[in-house]
Amino acid sequence: MTSKELMYVEDALGHEKFMKTCATNATSQLTDPTLSSYMGELVKKHTEIFNKFYNLL
Numbered sequence: 001m002t003s004k005e006l007m008y009v010e011d012a013l014g015h016e017k018f019m020k021t022c023a024t025n026a027t028s029q030l031t032d033p034t035l036s037s038y039m040g041e042l043v044k045k046h047t048e049i050f051n052k053f054y055n056l057l
Contacts, residue, residue: 020047023043027039
């Protein structure tokens with residue numbers, strides 16, 4: 001893997017970690033059960049994407 005590719009993967013990991021953190025925080029603050037459930041699904045999705053990028057390393 002080139003250094004440029006490594007930088008891209010590291011950047012993508014940072015973005016996915018940020019999105020997961022935001023979705024987790026939103027889930028804990030929402031009172032609407034439907035919206036909270038949707039945000040929980042987003043947490044799972046961003047965790048999956050993070051793991052896929054991480055496995056590239």
